[in-house]
Amino acid sequence: MREWTHEKRLRTRSESGTLGLGESITELLAAPKLVVLRGDLGMGKTTLVRGMAAALGADADEVTSPTFTLVHEHQGRRVRLIHLDLYRLETERELEGIGLWEMADAPDALVMVEWGDRFASVRERADAEIAITQGETENERLLRVRW
Numbered sequence: 237m238r239e240w241t242h243e244k245r246l247r248t249r250s251e252s253g254t255l256g257l258g259e260s261i262t263e264l265l266a267a268p269k270l271v272v273l274r275g276d277l278g279m280g281k282t283t284l285v286r287g288m289a290a291a292l293g294a295d296a297d298e299v300t301s302p303t304f305t306l307v308h309e310h311q312g313r314r315v316r317l318i319h320l321d322l323y324r325l326e327t328e329r330e331l332e333g334i335g336l337w338e339m340a341d342a343p344d345a346l347v348m349v350e351w352g353d354r355f356a357s358v359r360e361r362a363d364a365e366i367a368i369t370q371g372e373t374e375n376e377r378l379l380r381v382r383w
Contacts, residue, residue, distance in 0.1 A: 241383070242382065242383050243380065246378075246381065254283045255286060255287035255296075258284040258288040261366070261381055262288045265364055270340040270349065271346070271365065272365045272366070273366050289310050294312040302321040314344070318342075322350065323350065328355060365383075366380070
């Protein structure tokens, strides 16, 4: 398992709060970075990415879940935000087929990978990880950002 040197724990109680956290943590994750997003369905992974898009100057309204298309790319002022969802992939070979490693190596890209923790190679190459879990109430989310 990867050893992280930094950790930040955050809490939000609303969708707008999750958007705000996405905007604020973007500074921690300057490109190029490969970031694994962990969390069950409905925990707000895409909402967090929407906030990050806003912080980078991309159109946050264009950010949707890439579950069926696998990859969405959003151009910010200086950085491309590449948002992937690996939920439907099953093999390491499929990762190569979508060009994940080329995206991760691009100097102007912040690559956010939902369900990347399912693949050992993604976990090993990740520069950071954001885990989102349910809090005490229906709308509360707990985020653990490690890098």
